[in-house]
Amino acid sequence: MLLIHGICQTSGDKLAPRNLIAEDEIPPGSIWIDLLNPTPAEDARVERHLGISIPTKEEMHDLEPSEIIYAENGAHYMTARIICQSDTNVPRLADVTFILTEKALVTVRYDEPGAFNIFKNRVTKPGGCELEPAGVIEGLIEAIVDRAAEVLRGVGDRVDMRSRQIFDGDSAHVEQGRVYQAVVRKIGQYEHIISNVRESMVSVERVLLYLSANFKRTKKAAGGFNPEWRSALRDVQAIEEHATFLSSKLQFMLDATLGLVSIEQNKIIKLFSVVSVALMPPTLIASIYGMNFKTMPELEWQLGYPMAIGLMILFAVLPYMFFRWKKWL
Known part of the structure; x- marks a missing residue:
């Protein structure tokens, strides 16, 4: 030692x-x-x-x-x-x-x-x-x-x-x-x-x-x-x-x-915000035609379903184009 x-x-x-x-x-x-x-x-x-x-x-x-x-x-x-x-x-x-x-x-x-x-x-x-x-x-x-x-x-x-x-x-x-x-x-x-x-x-x-x-x-x-x-x-x-x-x-x-x-993180939150805003009009249209009231004339139309789908697509694209035009995306 x-x-x-x-x-x-x-x-x-x-x-x-x-x-x-x-x-x-x-x-x-x-x-x-x-x-x-x-x-x-x-x-x-x-x-x-x-x-x-x-x-x-x-x-x-x-x-x-x-x-x-x-x-x-x-x-x-x-x-x-x-x-x-x-x-x-x-x-x-x-x-x-x-x-x-x-x-x-x-x-x-x-x-x-x-x-x-x-x-x-x-x-x-x-x-x-x-x-x-x-x-x-x-x-x-x-x-x-x-x-x-x-x-x-x-x-x-x-x-x-x-x-x-x-x-x-x-x-x-x-x-x-x-x-x-x-x-x-x-x-x-x-x-x-x-x-x-x-x-x-x-x-x-x-x-x-x-x-x-x-x-x-x-x-x-x-x-x-x-x-x-x-x-x-x-x-x-x-x-x-x-x-x-x-x-x-x-x-x-x-x-x-x-x-x-x-x-x-702000980019991710911004993306979610844009998606939420873009989906609000289609959601509103789908909610309206989902009420199924008898007095709704569009329910009897032969082209009512394609019209509702078209409106939802149109009002989803318009906010997206607006955001691109404002350069928010």
């Missing part, structure tokens, strides 16, 4: 991931400890190693908005919501707690956001990130932001495809409602993804603002590292603006779709 999902140690100019079993000690010099679904024993192991407390899953989930970012015993605790399962139709948000200390960065999570796998592949290459805890969290946030941008780009492409489907759709299918029904359902799914991305970026922005205000490192001589949080903040704000734009576009698509549905 794994004690710690991933430990990264410096190896030259890159990080070397390592998994530990229960008997292994946490190696000195480990700058990133990634806890995935940790047990209480695993939490205690890391707590003894770094002298900090590790929040449980329930504590992470029940945090008040004012408690998601705080400092304790020299460690900085920051909880962000990261988009997870973004490849599915209904992605969700996963709570991830970052614990930044001078010795190491600890990440506590109970899900597997794609950004973590992206970052792990990146740090195993030379120059993947700066080889210290602040560099690791900066790289992680960069991967989270990149993943959010990728998700939004995918949603934008699918929104464009659905937009063409609405305005360039086959009228036969449109009138049957198959296209509109599918589009409305997809609009709801896309809006769910966009709202998740926006919520995730808001929490990441709070983390970046906290880091920029409370965790400023001094530059070291000869190649020291000083994290640049402002660049990441600009990226996060750009993603939030893009998400707002996509939400506005989806709202327009929804309004347009509902408007086209109303137009199609």
Whole structure:
């Protein structure tokens, strides 16, 4: 059984991931400890190693908005919501707690956001990130932001495809409602993804603002590292603006779709109205001659029946011609 999902140690100019079993000690010099679904024993192991407390899953989930970012015993605790399962139709948000200390960065999570796998592949290459805890969290946030941008780009492409489907759709299918029904359902799914991305970026922005205000490192001589949080903040704000734009576009698509549905419904109602008006005179004629009074002279005529049929056809055609002349059809 794994004690710690991933430990990264410096190896030259890159990080070397390592998994530990229960008997292994946490190696000195480990700058990133990634806890995935940790047990209480695993939490205690890391707590003894770094002298900090590790929040449980329930504590992470029940945090008040004012408690998601705080400092304790020299460690900085920051909880962000990261988009997870973004490849599915209904992605969700996963709570991830970052614990930044001078010795190491600890990440506590109970899900597997794609950004973590992206970052792990990146740090195993030379120059993947700066080889210290602040560099690791900066790289992680960069991967989270990149993943959010990728998700939004995918949603934008699918929104464009659905937009063409609405305005360039086959009228036969449109009138049957198959296209509109599918589009409305997809609009709801896309809006769910966009709202998740926006919520995730808001929490990441709070983390970046906290880091920029409370965790400023001094530059070291000869190649020291000083994290640049402002660049990441600009990226996060750009993603939030893009998400707002996509939400506005989806709202327009929804309004347009509902408007086209109303137009199609009005066409159907209009057709029924025309048919009803056209059939009113023939119905009146048939009702009159259906009364069968003895004093009705037409009942004795040899051509009475053809005359009644002819009158009904004539008074059905005349309203139709009138509607065509008025261009109501």
